[in-house]
Amino acid sequence: MTKQFSGSCERNQQPILEQLFRLFKDRQRVLEIGSGTGQHAVFFAKHLAHINWHTSDAKTNHASINAWIEESPSQNLHSPIEFLFGEQSWPAIEMDAVFTANTTHIMQKHHAKLMMETIAANLQKGGLFCQYGPFNIDGKYTSEGNREFDLHLANEGCGGIRDINELTQWATGLRLVEKISMPANNFLLVWQRY
Numbered sequence: 001m002t003k004q005f006s007g008s009c010e011r012n013q014q015p016i017l018e019q020l021f022r023l024f025k026d027r028q029r030v031l032e033i034g035s036g037t038g039q040h041a042v043f044f045a046k047h048l049a050h051i052n053w054h055t056s057d058a059k060t061n062h063a064s065i066n067a068w069i070e071e072s073p074s075q076n077l078h079s080p081i082e083f084l085f086g087e088q089s090w091p092a093i094e095m096d097a098v099f100t101a102n103t104t105h106i107m108q109k110h111h112a113k114l115m116m117e118t119i120a121a122n123l124q125k126g127g128l129f130c131q132y133g134p135f136n137i138d139g140k141y142t143s144e145g146n147r148e149f150d151l152h153l154a155n156e157g158c159g160g161i162r163d164i165n166e167l168t169q170w171a172t173g174l175r176l177v178e179k180i181s182m183p184a185n186n187f188l189l190v191w192q193r194y
């Protein structure tokens, strides 16, 4: 697959960036989990020039990520690492933050659990994990649209929308320091390693 385009990335990247300006202002090296098309990486690396942004995803997505990077190369933007929870071991790069968007509801439940556990185990003290996407609160959907989306995810064989309480239970070693409401019934969850 060559260069792919995601409409949702196009729509959510500016609101996410506005939060990352603040959250990542003193960060140096970010690992992105599930870079997808590569759009977010190119956009965030351009606007957060002080950060080394490392992309990662399944090998099948690398051609698209590389195509976006080749079109907008930057010294702080790094070619993809082959990494999926449950498939490869945690990338051996130093990082002080992890970012992921719209991956938690796509991966299987046991992989979402593994993600929270692995990041908690590997992030340095004070490190941040910014996790964007739809999440449930206290066992409830936050919108009718999210309920319908979750049915669609189940039909597609995806793990589905996770509850923030469930993530919190899995994330021993991470503290949920911010729960930011984002457009279209999404959240940006900010976890910090303690």
Ligand SMILES: C[S@@+](CC[C@H](N)C(=O)[O-])C[C@H]1O[C@@H](n2cnc3c(N)ncnc32)[C@H](O)[C@@H]1O
Residues within 6 Å of the ligand: 006, 009, 033, 034, 035, 036, 037, 040, 057, 058, 061, 083, 084, 085, 086, 100, 101, 102, 103, 106, 107, 108, 111
């Ligand atoms: C809906 S796409 C989101 C891509 C991109 N982050 C975005 O916001 O457009 C879901 C992504 O989750 C990734 N993914 C699925 N299972 C995963 C796993 N077990 N570990 C890491 N990433 C996974 C997929 O490869 C895909 O890139």
